[in-house]
Amino acid sequence: MYKVLIADDHAIVRSGLSFLINQQPNFEVVAQAANGNEAYFEVERAAADLIVLDLNMPPGESGLMTTKRIHDRFPKVGIVILSMHEEQDYIDKAMQNGADSYVLKSSSDTELLNALKAVANHQTYVDQNIILTKNDVAEINSKDNDVNVKIKGYADLSNREREVLPLIALGYSNKEIAKKLFISIKTVEAHKASINRKLGFKNRVDLVHYALHNGLIDF
Structure with missing residues (x-):
């Protein structure tokens, strides 16, 4: 079966x-x-x-x-x-x-x-x-x-960071992300910091632009 x-x-x-x-x-x-x-x-x-x-x-x-x-x-x-x-x-x-x-x-x-x-x-x-x-x-x-070749920096993200990124772009709070992914709020904060560091983002606006430009999220 x-x-x-x-x-x-x-x-x-x-x-x-x-x-x-x-x-x-x-x-x-x-x-x-x-x-x-x-x-x-x-x-x-x-x-x-x-x-x-x-x-x-x-x-x-x-x-x-x-x-x-x-x-x-x-x-x-x-x-x-x-x-x-x-x-x-x-x-x-x-x-x-x-x-x-x-x-x-x-x-x-x-x-x-x-x-x-x-x-x-x-x-x-x-x-x-x-x-x-x-x-x-x-x-x-x-x-x-390959999609990871096309999207600058995406290949450097861990599997968990790839899960967190679209949720940040969609406006979910740290608490909401933690609940959805069954992880702690501190872990979410650590992933967000790592994403920003790896991709060179200064704020969420940069992240949202990146996600939309590269087709990572759907509205």
């Missing part, structure tokens, strides 16, 4: 997907998440084998960043992107950041089920309504366009 995590900011979508997936043999929805940080934590807590992940879950971390963080930390977890974004740039970046499949929300249920079955068998799957050109494949396989 494959354990599935559903991450989408709309409760009704999570409910519908859970109903659909739980009807399939060998698949069981074991957890849900409403944003990127929740998804990251639930993957480990629920021991998920597969995650169905939306790319746009505002306000919060960009789904592209969540995809990469989950892939880097849990490389054996299959990632199925289910998104409204049909732009080729989103598709290329998602696959490049570690997604195993990309399915459009405008497609039929069959596409998602085909994706789940393929990823469960350690295969990649791209929605049949998406046409990948040779250039797209080259873009996906290119290491020069």
